[in-house]
């Protein structure tokens with residue numbers, strides 16, 4: 001069981017639910033919660049204070065996973081506080097934003113939007129891993145779990161659309177699969193997981209929930225529990241796998 005966890009994207013629907021469920025575990029010693037504006041989140045401030053009250057080392061840190069300097073600063077704080085990470089969950093990600101709408105057809109392809117999606121969904125997770133290399137490469141169990149999406153599966157792409165989101169998640173998958181292979185050599189106990197949460201009721205999916213059957217739209221609590229069960233049970237043989245919320249492997 002993880003004792004020293006970093007959650008990136010902790011202000012998001014799934015990231016916060018994961019943070020709350022880890023916070024309830026008696027085995028937890030450290031919880032570092034990170035997002036671009038984590039320190040400004042009243043909800044995360046309350047959670048941090050509650051943890052501090054229970055003697056858990058809890059920290060809110062602002063970092064932008066698109067920004068190498070920001071990730072270097074995150075690493076410096078973790079080093080300075082001698083936090084012995086054994087779990088990293090990257091729950092950040094982007095599907096839509098002002099000026100970024102999932103494309104339905106070719107004419108909607110926009111270079112700036114594509115770059116932003118790749119920055120957050122593909123470059124972010126591997127730049128975060130690079131920043132955390134001292135912990136990943138230490139010869140002991142550490143899980144690096146990053147949220148991807150089934151629509152990033154090239155094999156599974158039957159509907160088309162959402163060019164940028166699909167492609168950026170596919171790129172993340174390839175980058176993290178490659179990381180898993182490198183880590184097998186450098187730290188055989190490192191476990192890199194690429195996780196699909198299922199369609200979950202958050203601000204990310206809200207504009208697209210109309211056609212989702214009620215029983216297929218998960219709560220963040222349900223998803224957090226399923227993903228944490230996968231993380232708990234994962235061993236080195238699982239490193240580099242693309243796994244759904246139900247524990248089943250997903251085709252690339």
Ligand SMILES: NC(=O)c1ccc[n+]([C@@H]2O[C@H](COP(=O)([O-])OP(=O)(O)OC[C@H]3O[C@@H](n4cnc5c(N)ncnc54)[C@H](OP(=O)(O)O)[C@@H]3O)[C@@H](O)[C@H]2O)c1
Pocket residue numbers: 008009010011012013014015035036037038063064065066091092093094095120147148149150196197198199200201202203204205
């Ligand atoms: N919800 C779904 O149905 C669904 C389905 C499949 C996959 N996923 C994946 O699951 C993950 C979590 O999604 P969610 O539904 O919880 O989304 P969400 O509620 O929109 O949360 C996204 C999180 O990403 C953070 N983030 C965005 N850009 C960032 C950046 N540049 N640097 C650091 N953090 C950044 C956001 O924080 P700030 O903006 O405050 O920095 C926020 O904490 C994403 O990777 C998403 O693609 C979700």
